[in-house]
Amino acid sequence: MRLSRYFMPTLREAPSDAQIVSHQLMLRAGLIRQEAAGIYAWLPLGLKVLKKIEQIVREEMNRAGAVEVLMPTLQLADLWRESGRYDDYGEEMLRIKDRHERDLLYGPTAEEVITDIFRAYVKSYKDLPKNLYNIQWKFRDERRPRFGVMRGREFLMKDAYSFDMDEAAARRSYNRMFLAYLNTYARLGLKAIPVRAETGPIGGDLSHEFIILAETGESQVFAHRDLVEMGAPGPDIDWDGDLQPLVDQRTRLYAASDEMHDQARFEAEAPQDKRMTARGIEVGHIFYFGEKYSKPMKAVVAGPDGVERPVQMGSYGVGVSRLVGAIIEASHDENGIIWPDSVAPFGAAVVNLRVGEPAVDEVAERAYRALTAAGIDALLDDRDERPGAKFASLGVPWQLIVGPKGVAEGVVEIKRRATGERQTLPLEAAVKAITA
Numbered sequence: 001m002r003l004s005r006y007f008m009p010t011l012r013e014a015p016s017d018a019q020i021v022s023h024q025l026m027l028r029a030g031l032i033r034q035e036a037a038g039i040y041a042w043l044p045l046g047l048k049v050l051k052k053i054e055q056i057v058r059e060e061m062n063r064a065g066a067v068e069v070l071m072p073t074l075q076l077a078d079l080w081r082e083s084g085r086y087d088d089y090g091e092e093m094l095r096i097k098d099r100h101e102r103d104l105l106y107g108p109t110a111e112e113v114i115t116d117i118f119r120a121y122v123k124s125y126k127d128l129p130k131n132l133y134n135i136q137w138k139f140r141d142e143r144r145p146r147f148g149v150m151r152g153r154e155f156l157m158k159d160a161y162s163f164d165m166d167e168a169a170a171r172r173s174y175n176r177m178f179l180a181y182l183n184t185y186a187r188l189g190l191k192a193i194p195v196r197a198e199t200g201p202i203g204g205d206l207s208h209e210f211i212i213l214a215e216t217g218e219s220q221v222f223a224h225r226d227l228v229e230m231g232a233p234g235p236d237i238d239w240d241g242d243l244q245p246l247v248d249q250r251t252r253l254y255a256a257s258d259e260m261h262d263q264a265r266f267e268a269e270a271p272q273d274k275r276m277t278a279r280g281i282e283v284g285h286i287f288y289f290g291e292k293y294s295k296p297m298k299a300v301v302a303g304p305d306g307v308e309r310p311v312q313m314g315s316y317g318v319g320v321s322r323l324v325g326a327i328i329e330a331s332h333d334e335n336g337i338i339w340p341d342s343v344a345p346f347g348a349a350v351v352n353l354r355v356g357e358p359a360v361d362e363v364a365e366r367a368y369r370a371l372t373a374a375g376i377d378a379l380l381d382d383r384d385e386r387p388g389a390k391f392a393s394l395g396v397p398w399q400l401i402v403g404p405k406g407v408a409e410g411v412v413e414i415k416r417r418a419t420g421e422r423q424t425l426p427l428e429a430a431v432k433a434i435t436a
């Protein structure tokens with residue numbers, strides 16, 4: 001992409017109501033624009049990051065055996081009357097009437113819609129297990145939308161729903177999601193801690209929140225350090241095998257958010273030097289809730305004995321748009337964003353220090369083409385302006401800098417955003433170092 005043709009409306013200063021660093025940087029780097037409280041337009045740079053996160057989430061869901069669908073943003077109130085949630089949901093629900101005076105709502109989540117889809121087609125245990133997910137915009141009329149995309153009113157969520165015949169099978173589905181989440185966050189460059197979470201009326205101990213550590217987080221976490229240090233299981237686990245040991249290895253170590261925290265247990269289960277207390281951001285939440293929706297909505301399946309039973313369900317959410325902010329909270333310095341390679345909006349930026357000088361322009365152009373040919377999504381700064389600190393704050397992992405002195409000597413400079421490390425190399429070697 002040539003910067004002269006691109007749309008990257010950066011701001012010198014973030015508006016004063018942006019309280020946390022991710023919100024400030026997202027506005028300054030031109031990732032988002034607020035259209036109304038908690039409602040944002042995604043500008044090109046922000047959209048690229050959002051799409052990359054979405055794609056990683058999708059790949060990890062698919063790997064774990066989930067199947068993508070796309071449900072509408074608008075839902076019928078009647079479905080929520082069937083589950084009994086329409087009146088309970090309260091003011092967070094945006095209620096809409098169409099021209100026929102029919103009650104609609106902008107979905108804050110989709111348990112009812114997916115249950116409706118499921119019950120229309122699936123009647124037998126032979127068709128189970130199933131896990132269906134979508135990545136779709138949600139609306140919750142939060143009382144206090146704040147921190148930019150972290151607590152928005154309109155936000156992008158990945159929500160998956162599992163369907164099983166009995167509790168043991170439902171637990172296997174839950175385990176898949178539990179491990180898929182750890183792999184997802186690891187690919188996003190994040191260390192996510194699964195913590196025990198509030199389950200509501202149904203569901204035993206089967207609910208976890210996934211929290212990444214950040215000082216500005218809204219959640220307080222208490223965790224055994226060994227859990228924080230434990231890596232993700234990796235993609236090559238046997239998804240059809242017994243995943244329980246991998247889950248147990250993690251859930252037997254103490255981890256809880258403030259609502260579930262029990263100080264006496266924490267002290268009993270973790271030695272003092274292993275006790276970590278920190279603030280964090282909830283980037284995912286998984287639940288097992290059994291028959292909560294299938295029973296009232298009559299989503300039943302016949303077992304091998306021919307008897308129909310309500311299907312056992314769980315739901316699994318990832319805050320896709322929140323993750324853009326969360327990644328920035330976890331990865332920035334005084335100069336701005338440091339994107340992990342996996343979600344960076346561009347792989348490299350070519351900076352031309354002397355636009356208009358033919359020899360320099362020519363090398364910059366060649367560098368841009370070479371990076372593009374090597375499969376790097378590159379940005380060419382071809383504007384006749386001082387590059388300044390702007391590029392650093394954008395967080396692009398590599399800069400390839402072309403100046404008159406280097407051109408005369410047959411070299412360019414590359415700079416790694418994360419470390420500040422610089423190297424002077426001939427162009428071919430520079431491209432190689434960036435692609436490596």
Ligand code: 5CA
Pocket residue numbers: 108109110111140142149150151152153154155157158159160282283284285286315316317318319320321322
């Ligand atoms: N139905 C379940 C799981 S599919 C559900 O809605 N879970 S949730 O309420 O916990 O939301 C899932 C994830 O969405 C949260 O972990 C959080 O990362 C994200 N999220 C929730 N509310 C907001 C919001 N107002 N702004 C941005 N992200 C949000």
